[in-house]
Amino acid sequence: MCTGANYTTRDHYFGRNLDLEFSYNETVTVTPRNFAFEFRKEGTLQTHHAIIGMATIADGYPLYYDATNEKGLSMAGLNFPENADYKPEAEGKTNITPFEFIPWVLGQFETVAEVKVALATLNLVKINFSETFPLSPLHWIISDRETSITVESVREGLKVYDNPVGVLTNNPTFDIQLFNLNNFMHLSKNPPTPQFSDELEFDVYSRGMGAIGLPGDLSSASRFVKAAFTKLNSVSGDSESESISQFFQILGSVAQQRGCVEVSPGKFEITIYSSCCNTDKGIYYYTTYENSQVTAVDMHNEDLDSAALADYPLIKEQQIHTANNRATAESR
Numbered sequence: 001m002c003t004g005a006n007y008t009t010r011d012h013y014f015g016r017n018l019d020l021e022f023s024y025n026e027t028v029t030v031t032p033r034n035f036a037f038e039f040r041k042e043g044t045l046q047t048h049h050a051i052i053g054m055a056t057i058a059d060g061y062p063l064y065y066d067a068t069n070e071k072g073l074s075m076a077g078l079n080f081p082e083n084a085d086y087k088p089e090a091e092g093k094t095n096i097t098p099f100e101f102i103p104w105v106l107g108q109f110e111t112v113a114e115v116k117v118a119l120a121t122l123n124l125v126k127i128n129f130s131e132t133f134p135l136s137p138l139h140w141i142i143s144d145r146e147t148s149i150t151v152e153s154v155r156e157g158l159k160v161y162d163n164p165v166g167v168l169t170n171n172p173t174f175d176i177q178l179f180n181l182n183n184f185m186h187l188s189k190n191p192p193t194p195q196f197s198d199e200l201e202f203d204v205y206s207r208g209m210g211a212i213g214l215p216g217d218l219s220s221a222s223r224f225v226k227a228a229f230t231k232l233n234s235v236s237g238d239s240e241s242e243s244i245s246q247f248f249q250i251l252g253s254v255a256q257q258r259g260c261v262e263v264s265p266g267k268f269e270i271t272i273y274s275s276c277c278n279t280d281k282g283i284y285y286y287t288t289y290e291n292s293q294v295t296a297v298d299m300h301n302e303d304l305d306s307a308a309l310a311d312y313p314l315i316k317e318q319q320i321h322t323a324n325n326r327a328t329a330e331s332r
């Protein structure tokens, strides 16, 4: 399971948790403007916007999980089992495979409004990347600074939902996720006022009681509500440090701790990485399950006019800063 979200302070931020029991050797990957994207059915995109994000590079091709382009448009793919339904090639449509969807969108467009127009003729065509990487069932969140949408290719066709929450998790379909928020409209950051009955006396004996009933389990529907509540009530300063800290806190509210979700005997889902991209500056920050130090990759430190991918393996070990090591102690 996964959770994706966006957040705006002075700059705009976009990121996700990747929750899984193994990793596909993903790296932070920068695709520069002249790396040719050869689409399976739609010719070649010779030059395009530069892209930074998390990807598995397979046969020289960046299979992006989540990414942002140099214009500040972002997109992430999240698991959508049983519901995702990809289609045969359709004449008169733009036939893009799911693994090409992020490059196709981020390579060409600057805003969600532009993407929406292009989606009108899109067909997510069922072609595997390779035998090693067959298609996986995904749905997507696409965000710019002002707007987010959710895209789901289901049995009835391609659905494009406005996403006023700016959060995406997994099943069920997005219309149901949004509707489910109705059940939580009474939750509040403020202390509750007794409405239960006039015949009893109530005591607000603890802080935080206004949100009693906010789901805390790790199911997809619960993470949607929890992440939505946390994000929509979030308060932070505008600085880069305050903004990314708050963003990682939002993602942390729905992170998965090893042991709480067993997917097969002895195999547990964990939050492999959390990412936060400053979409205005093109800086991709991440933490991993064991490395709480934030690592950054700045796309503008790369040659964006090149044709070669640049990729940075994840630093996964805990980086501990010892405050009283010998050298410091002796120099005192």
Ligand SMILES: C[C@H](CCC(=O)NCCS(=O)(=O)O)[C@H]1CC[C@H]2[C@@H]3CC[C@@H]4C[C@H](O)CC[C@]4(C)[C@H]3C[C@H](O)[C@]12C
Residues within 6 Å of the ligand: 001, 002, 018, 019, 020, 024, 056, 063, 064, 065, 077, 078, 079, 080, 081, 098, 099, 129, 133, 134, 135, 136, 137, 170, 263
């Ligand atoms: C599995 C992950 C979702 C995490 C999640 O929700 N886990 C619940 C598991 S469970 O359902 O609960 O058991 C998703 C998120 C992004 C995906 C990659 C996207 C690029 C590429 C697309 C190709 O077409 C297929 C291979 C490819 C590398 C994809 C592999 C995998 O699908 C990734 C990692």
